[in-house]
Amino acid sequence: MPRWRLIGQSVRGASHERSGAPNQDAFRLWPDFADAEQLACAVADGHGGKKYFRSHLGAQFASELALKALRELCPKLKDTFAQGQALSSLPGKLSQEWLQAVEDHRQQNPATPEEARIWTAELNQDLKGGLAPVLAYGSTVLAVAVHHDEMLFLQLGDGDILLVSDTGEVIPVFPPEADLLGGETTSLVSPDAPQRMRLTFWNRPEILPAIIMVSTDGYSNSYPDAASFHQVASDIWEMTAEGNWDKVKETLPAWLTETTRKGSGDDITAVLIARSDV
Amino acid sequence: MLMKTPGGALSTRPLHFIWMVDTSGSMSYDGKIQALNNAIREAIPHMQQVAEDNPNAQVLVRSICFSSGALWNIGKPTPVSEFQWEDVKADGVTDLGNALFMVADQLRMPPMNERALPPVLVLLSDGQPTDEFDAGLVALMKEPWGQKSVRVAIAIGADADHDTLQKFIGNSQMRPLQANNPEALVRHIKWASTAVLKAASTPVQAAPAAPAAAAAPAATAPPMESAPPVASTPPAVQPAAAPAPAPAYVPPAIPTPPAYSSDAGDDVW
Numbered sequence: 001m002p003r004w005r006l007i008g009q010s011v012r013g014a015s016h017e018r019s020g021a022p023n024q025d026a027f028r029l030w031p032d033f034a035d036a037e038q039l040a041c042a043v044a045d046g047h048g049g050k051k052y053f054r055s056h057l058g059a060q061f062a063s064e065l066a067l068k069a070l071r072e073l074c075p076k077l078k079d080t081f082a083q084g085q086a087l088s089s090l091p092g093k094l095s096q097e098w099l100q101a102v103e104d105h106r107q108q109n110p111a112t113p114e115e116a117r118i119w120t121a122e123l124n125q126d127l128k129g130g131l132a133p134v135l136a137y138g139s140t141v142l143a144v145a146v147h148h149d150e151m152l153f154l155q156l157g158d159g160d161i162l163l164v165s166d167t168g169e170v171i172p173v174f175p176p177e178a179d180l181l182g183g184e185t186t187s188l189v190s191p192d193a194p195q196r197m198r199l200t201f202w203n204r205p206e207i208l209p210a211i212i213m214v215s216t217d218g219y220s221n222s223y224p225d226a227a228s229f230h231q232v233a234s235d236i237w238e239m240t241a242e243g244n245w246d247k248v249k250e251t252l253p254a255w256l257t258e259t260t261r262k263g264s265g266d267d268i269t270a271v272l273i274a275r276s277d278v
Numbered sequence: 279m280l281m282k283t284p285g286g287a288l289s290t291r292p293l294h295f296i297w298m299v300d301t302s303g304s305m306s307y308d309g310k311i312q313a314l315n316n317a318i319r320e321a322i323p324h325m326q327q328v329a330e331d332n333p334n335a336q337v338l339v340r341s342i343c344f345s346s347g348a349l350w351n352i353g354k355p356t357p358v359s360e361f362q363w364e365d366v367k368a369d370g371v372t373d374l375g376n377a378l379f380m381v382a383d384q385l386r387m388p389p390m391n392e393r394a395l396p397p398v399l400v401l402l403s404d405g406q407p408t409d410e411f412d413a414g415l416v417a418l419m420k421e422p423w424g425q426k427s428v429r430v431a432i433a434i435g436a437d438a439d440h441d442t443l444q445k446f447i448g449n450s451q452m453r454p455l456q457a458n459n460p461e462a463l464v465r466h467i468k469w470a471s472t473a474v475l476k477a478a479s480t481p482v483q484a485a486p487a488a489p490a491a492a493a494a495p496a497a498t499a500p501p502m503e504s505a506p507p508v509a510s511t512p513p514a515v516q517p518a519a520a521p522a523p524a525p526a527y528v529p530p531a532i533p534t535p536p537a538y539s540s541d542a543g544d545d546v547w
Contacts, residue, residue: 157483181392182396182423228285235285264290264334265334265335
């Protein structure tokens with residue numbers, strides 16, 4: 001049975017460094033050590049911008065809740081009944097739990113005068129120091145669970161989940177959402193979040209990806225086209241196949257920092273999952 | 279051992295900024311066209327400063343003039359650091375529709391790509407369109423980047439057609455800016471080319487303007503070495519007792535133009 005290893009890293013965007021904005025991405029890994037039979041990861045990208053003034057928190061809630069849900073599912077990935085249950089209930093459950101987490105936080109943390117001032121100035125809507133709107137927490141979420149040769153992929157909003165085959169071929173799990181451009185994304189704050197959440201299982205144990213890369217859109221937006229971005233995943237596959245996984249882990253923060261500086265300027269988060277025999 | 283950064287060549291995100299300039303004969307009255315030439319020229323260093331402050335956006339500027347027909351007077355997307363304004367002259371009628379068709383052509387994918395930032399279109403006009411404005415606007419809005427573009431309009435003088443400009447803007451929260459004298463025109467052009475440019479060039483995500491009309495999209499992981507995974511469609515499950523989600527908005531958030539006390543007086547046009 002295959003075993004897996006994973007690493008993750010997140011860097012604050014170069015434009016956020018300049019503006020003083022925090023890193024609005026978040027990610028969670030389970031477990032946080034190498035060579036596991038099962039693992040899960042979740043990545044989230046808070047929308048940023050003044051009206052999404054708590055989106056770094058929304059991203060944290062999203063990554064925590066998605067990881068928790070996928071950890072619970074992990075041992076049952078082979079079970080077709082559990083798969084059916086996940087397909088029917090996970091999008092609604094995750095959306096609902098996220099909204100509840102946001103609601104709890106809102107109740108305990110009313111908008112500060114500064115948040116209310118910014119909101120009023122930006123949107124001409126008066127918060128009067130009351131509760132922050134749900135919109136302020138807007139975030140995407142991407143997650144992967146792996147148990148031996150079974151996998152689950154989940155995505156709401158922009159970002160990428162790429163698979164690399166044993167021959168270096170790169171394939172996105174989900175196609176880009178063609179109706180969304182220029183920073184628009186589906187989101188956990190969208191009224192139709194459960195319907196827009198994409199979920200799929202990998203049920204072909206005889207053909208397993210060598211590398212899985214999960215990343216926020218700050219990464220892909222740093223390249224002029226999809227091919228240049230996909231080359232990130234194939235280059236990492238090549239390095240891993242040459243026995244340099246530890247070097248990849250060590251160098252990943254520097255790569256991401258360089259990428260945001262010379263590329264999109266946005267926060268970048270990347271999680272890499274590699275089959276242990278690669 | 280140093281390892282090369284993985285991936286292809288890195289790239290900042292292109293932001294296309296397009297001036298749409300009315301050069302009809304009426305713009306020659308009372309020095310309007312010269313005031314416009316001066317105002318755009320004066321705005322360029324400010325645009326360059328905004329672009330310098332955000333090196334992760336590659337601001338590319340061009341300009342189209344419309345009178346009897348339309349013409350790209352600066353057709354090549356020009357890095358703002360190299361952008362220079364050559365004076366334009368006024369003559370003829372106001373074929374704004376023609377200009378919209380030509381801008382729509384340029385916002386098609388390709389030549390645009392999906393990783394660009396929302397384009398900014400700044401329309402300057404003193405009159406009423408004399409051709410198929412509505413058809414031109416439909417053509418623009420048929421292009422995905424036309425829909426996502428940030429559209430600003432500046433009405434020059436009392437005869438400008440605000441209804442047309444408002445239709446172009448397509449956002450009831452934003453009104454055309456009224457310039458009744460050269461000073462106001464300078465201020466409005468400077469605002470459009472700095473504050474609007476800055477807002478559009480900042481990478482910010484946002485929830486889409488409206489829910490998708492269709493039901494849940496099929497989850498479609500593609501085949502790997504001809505072996506497709508089981509693809510599934512998540513059902514429409516609504517949260518049961520969660521608080522209602524907030525309404526969504528369209529990015530980017532364009533700042534409110536400043537109010538100038540002098541705009542009320544000193545009307546020249």
